[in-house]
Amino acid sequence: MERVSAVRSFGGQQLRFKHASAVLRCDMHFSLYLPPQAATGSVPLLTWLSGLTCTDENFVQKACAQRAAAEQGVAILAPDTSPRGEGVADDPEGSWDLGLGAGFYVNATEAPWSEHYHMYDYVLEELPALVAEQHSVDLERQSIFGHSMGGHGALSIALRNPERFRSVSAFAPICAPLQCPWGEKAFSAYLGMDRELWASHDSCELIRRATSHLPMLVDQGAEDSFFEEQLKTPLLAAACQESAYPANIRMQEGYDHSYFFIASFMDEHVAFHAGHCAP
Template identity: 65%
Template sequence: MELLAENKCFGGRQLQYSHASTSLGCDMRFSIFLPPQAAGEGTKVPVLYWLSGLTCTDENFVQKAGAQQYAAKHGVAIVAPDTSPRGEGVPDDPEGAYDFGLGAGFYVNATQAPWSEHYRMYDYIREELPALVEAEFPVDSDRCGIFGHSMGGHGALTIGLKNQDKFKTISAFAPIVSPMNCPWGEKALSNYLGDDQENWRQYDTCELIRKNATRQQPILVDQGDADQFLQEQLKPELLQQACALAEYELTLRMQPGYDHSYFFMASFIGEHIEFHASHLAG
C-alpha cells in the first residue's frame, strides 16, 4: 500500500491509500478513518464499510458526510472504497454517461466482455479489501458492518445479505432497492451480466429478501421524501413489501423534505453510526 494522505480528525486519523487490486486488475484507492480508540496497544475496534453512489470516489463521503466525529465518539473505524475500477485499460460507458462504467461499478461481478476483466466490485468489497484492512489496521473482523448511499446502498444491502457471517449490520441512505425494476439498474445489470434476468436476481435486494435471507440482520434505511429519484429509481415501497412478505424486520424511515444529497446523509449519519455501534458493541 502507498499512503496518499493523512489528517488528524476528532482525535483520530483520516488516511487515504492506494494499492494494486488483484480482483479488479488495476490500482485502487480507499480511505479509512481510525478513531482515537484504535491507538491503544492491542486494541481492535469495530469497522464499517461505506459504499458510495454513482459518480463518487472514496473522497465524497470522507469530506461531506461529517462521519468522523460520530465514529470517534463510538470508537469505530470507517473504510470508504472507490466506486469502480479506474485507470488505463479500464473501459467506460461508450457514451460517457454517469450511470455506467467509471464511477458506477454497482458492486457486482461482471460476466460480460469487456467489463468482466475489471468490474468485479463484489469480490473486492466482500474479500480483497477487508482482508487488506484486517491485515494492516487494528480492526475487529468479528464486529463488522456495511452501509452506503444510492448505488452504494444497493451494494451494502446485497453484499450484507449475501455475507451475513461477515457483515453483522446493514444500513442505507436512499438505496436502489430493486435494480431489476429501475432504469439505472436495468442498464447496469444488462451490460455487466447480460440479458438473462435470472442472473440479475442475485444482486437485487428484494429478491434476496424474498428467497435467500436465512437469518435476520439489523437493517436501517433512511429515505428522503423529496428525493428527485424516489419514484423512478429508488422505490422503497418494494423493499417494504418484500420484507413484509418474508416477515423480515426492517426499519424504514421516510424523512420529510430531504433530497438525495449529502446534506441528507450528514443530517442522519450520526444515527446510522450509533445504530451499527450499538449492535457491534462487545
C-alpha cells in the same frame, strides 16, 4: 499499500491509500478513518459504499462521519465506486450511470467489463483483508452501509453474506434494480441477460429468499427526485412485510438525495452499527 494522505480528525486519523488490486487488476484508492480507540486496541470495521459518480473522497469530505465514528469507537472504510485507470472499460457514450464511477458492486461476467469490474469481491474480500493486515480492525465485528448505488451494494452484499456482518443500513438505496432504469442498464451490461443472475443482486428478491435476518435501517428522503423512478423504496418495504423481515424503513420529510440528507442522519447510522458491533 502506499499512504497518500493522513490528517488528524476528532482525535483519530483520516487516511487515504493507494494500492494495486489483484481482484480489479488496476491501481485503486480508498479512505480509512481510524478512531482514537484504534491506537490501543482493535475496533469494529464499518464499510461505506458510495453512489454513482462518487469516489472515496465524497464521503470523507461531506458525510460528517468522523465525529460519530470517534465517539463510537468504530473505523470507517470507504472504497472507490469502480475500477479506474488506463485500459479500464468505460461507457462508450460517456454516460455517468455506467462504467467509471458506476461499478454497482457486482462481479461483471460480460466483456469488456469482466476484465476489471469485480467490485463485489473487492468490497467483500480483498479490501477488508488488506486493511486488517495493517490496522487494528476486527473483521469479526463488521457492518456495512451506503448511499444510492452504494445503498444497493450494502444491502445486497449483506443479504448475500449475513454471516459476515452484524448489521446493514442505507440512505436512499436502489432497492429493486430489476425494476428500475439504472439497474436494468447496469445489470444488462455487466451481467448479461440472465435475470436470475440479476435477482441474486436485487435486495427485494434477496429479502424474499433470506433464511436469517440482519438488523437493517433504511432512510429515504421524501423530496428525493429519484425516489419513484429509480429507488423504489415501497418495493423494499413490501418485500420486508411479505417476508416478515424486521427492517426499520424511515421516510424523512423534506430531505433530498444529497449529502446534506446523509450528514443529517449519519450519527444515527453510525450509532446503530456500533450498537450491533459491541464485543
